Amino acid sequence: MDARVAVGTSLAEIARAEGCSEAFLRTRAKLAFxxxxxxxxxxxxxxxxxxxxxxxxxxxxxxxxxxxxxxxxx
Known part of the structure; x- marks a missing residue:
């Protein structure tokens, strides 16, 4: 697990750090399920x-x- 997720970093902060949108992360995250x-x-x-x-x-x-x-x- 990414350390940012473990410490409760917001989706907006992760998206900003990765250079993508929250929507992009949200749609890709559901693929884990x-x-x-x-x-x-x-x-x-x-x-x-x-x-x-x-x-x-x-x-x-x-x-x-x-x-x-x-x-x-x-």
């Missing part, structure tokens, strides 16, 4: 063709892994 099955498919290159980064960051965050897999067709 993808189901292991989806992560494996992406790493293996076997994800459906329409399972793109654009689609992943635009989908609402589903914490239910099976619901994620259904939504993405994995």
């Amino acid at each position: 993808l189901s292991p099955k989806i992560q494996t498919a992406i790493l293996d290159g076997t994800q459906p063709p329409d399972c793109t980064l654009t689609k992943l960051v635009r989908l609402p965050l589903l914490l239910d892994w099976q619901a994620q897999e259904r939504a993405l067709g994995v």
